Amino acid sequence: MLTEYIRAALHQATYELLPDAEGYYGEIAAAPGVWANGPTLELCREELRHALEGWVVLGLRLGHTLPVIAGIDLNAPLVMESVMAIQCGINELENGRYRPFADFDAEFRERNQIENDA
Numbered sequence: 001m002l003t004e005y006i007r008a009a010l011h012q013a014t015y016e017l018l019p020d021a022e023g024y025y026g027e028i029a030a031a032p033g034v035w036a037n038g039p040t041l042e043l044c045r046e047e048l049r050h051a052l053e054g055w056v057v058l059g060l061r062l063g064h065t066l067p068v069i070a071g072i073d074l075n076a077p078l079v080m081e082s083v084m085a086i087q088c089g090i091n092e093l094e095n096g097r098y099r100p101f102a103d104f105d106a107e108f109r110e111r112n113q114i115e116n117d118a
Contacts, residue, residue: 001072002056008070009034009052015041030067031055 015026018037024044027035034055036047056074059066066074 002074005069005072005074006049006052006056008072010045010049012069013045013048015044028052030069 009028013026013028015024023039024041025037026044026048034051036051038044038047
């Protein structure tokens with residue numbers, strides 16, 4: 001999913017030739033602040049990919065809402081839900097018990113001292 005997101009974002013990139021043969025500039029409008037330049041178009045594309053990868057990783061780590069690109073949504077609720085289920089649910093599954101997800105959520109937030117969004 002991450003690879004497809006990056007590929008789709010790079011497909012939306014725009015490039016321009018800088019004046020006086022100074023190289024190329026590229027940016028992705030859907031990803032604010034993601035831009036790069038390079039002496040050749042290929043190096044500019046490579047730098048832009050690196051900038052985008054860093055932007056996505058940092059955004060996810062900081063809990064920022066990333067734009068949906070080409071129908072691909074990388075935002076945290078799905079990831080967080082999976083992490084909570086894994087961290088809180090493995091012991092329950094091993095013991096043959098089941099608890100509603102709301103219990104896992106509350107337990108996870110308490111263990112990790114996370115405030116409720118509500």
